[in-house]
Amino acid sequence: MSDEQLPSALPETHRTRHRRLREQGRLDRAELDAVLEAGFLCHLGVVVDGAPMVVPTVYGSDGRHLYVHGSVAGRSLVASPGAAVCVTVSHVDGLVLARSVFEHGVNYRSAMIHGVPRLVTDPDEKLAGLRCLTEHATPGQWDYARRPSRKELAATALLALSLEEASVKIRTGGPDDGDGPDASLGIWAGVLPLTSVWGEPEADPLLPDGIAPPPHITARAGTRTG
């Protein structure tokens, strides 16, 4: 685990280069951090017997690594250490409704990270990685809930993926056919925004009376994520 900062510009490799829609590609590492910061669910791609497998799982990021549970794609990742993975994080911000079906699209922010994950074995790094995962999904929860015991820690497989090789794509704004021939069709065009909102905390039915949700949970209700 190196303390070295990653370069602020995202690298151009044959996998991260933006081919189709160059205008949507972002090359600043701060944009990668922002996309990762905005969510907690990623889609982890692995190759199993030559075929792809895409598994949804939670992640955490410390700006240099992305951490995921090693168990999620257990048989594939454990069965083939050293195998490449691709982790993709996507946020949908709205539907882009154009005059023509052909020009319809989606406003989104997406990050794609390529690499060979490392199984975290050092207990201190494992604890730090799990803290990162927990705090990423629910800030404040690591200091509130009971932390992992030595036994639980041993039973948890944690993977660290370097954020070195990553790309970001973002689309914002309205449709692109507002100044073309379809503009005269009299068809409404614009964006239908989509947001993710936290609801009110729902107590476990088994919870004894008198235990209120902590402020870091209640403060989240009604706020947006993504």
Add this chain to the structure above:
Amino acid sequence: MSDEQLPSALPETHRTRHRRLREQGRLDRAELDAVLEAGFLCHLGVVVDGAPMVVPTVYGSDGRHLYVHGSVAGRSLVASPGAAVCVTVSHVDGLVLARSVFEHGVNYRSAMIHGVPRLVTDPDEKLAGLRCLTEHATPGQWDYARRPSRKELAATALLALSLEEASVKIRTGGPDDGDGPDASLGIWAGVLPLTSVWGEPEADPLLPDGIAPPPHITARAGTRTG
């Protein structure tokens, strides 16, 4: 394109069998349809040069096929026809906050489809597939917006993936440590729900005055998706 219905029970193959959390696996095709119906963004996994690549893209489903644009992972899918893909659709319904960090989790609904996609070449099926894609994201839009011209249709690559080999995983409910030793810790536990909500339509700045958004768009504002 066969009119035959797929069997109502999802198949158990070596890829769809639920290994880790059997209780979360669903084997009814109606549950697959419901998960697919609830969203419009999928994560498409392909193998490029032996490494996985996971691309977010919109999809449509007619209950027998899943349709995606063939351009999304263009170089990979076009470069290797006959290659297997994995399409995963995931909805997050909430964070499961347990007494211990170890028992934390996510309430979610997820579908995973495996197969070799087929490039749709028949113009009628292509049109039907694009209608399916469009209506899936925005019901009512196919009859409202300008439909694809012959030229646009030719420029659109569409892939059809059979829903034959698919699996569904769903987690609902509160944390699992309410009757264990941690229950006496006095730590709040429960679920923090997350919902996706459509906002008010935002008109394209280039839209002339006097063109109102159609009812199928305005009716969506404030409603939930997912």
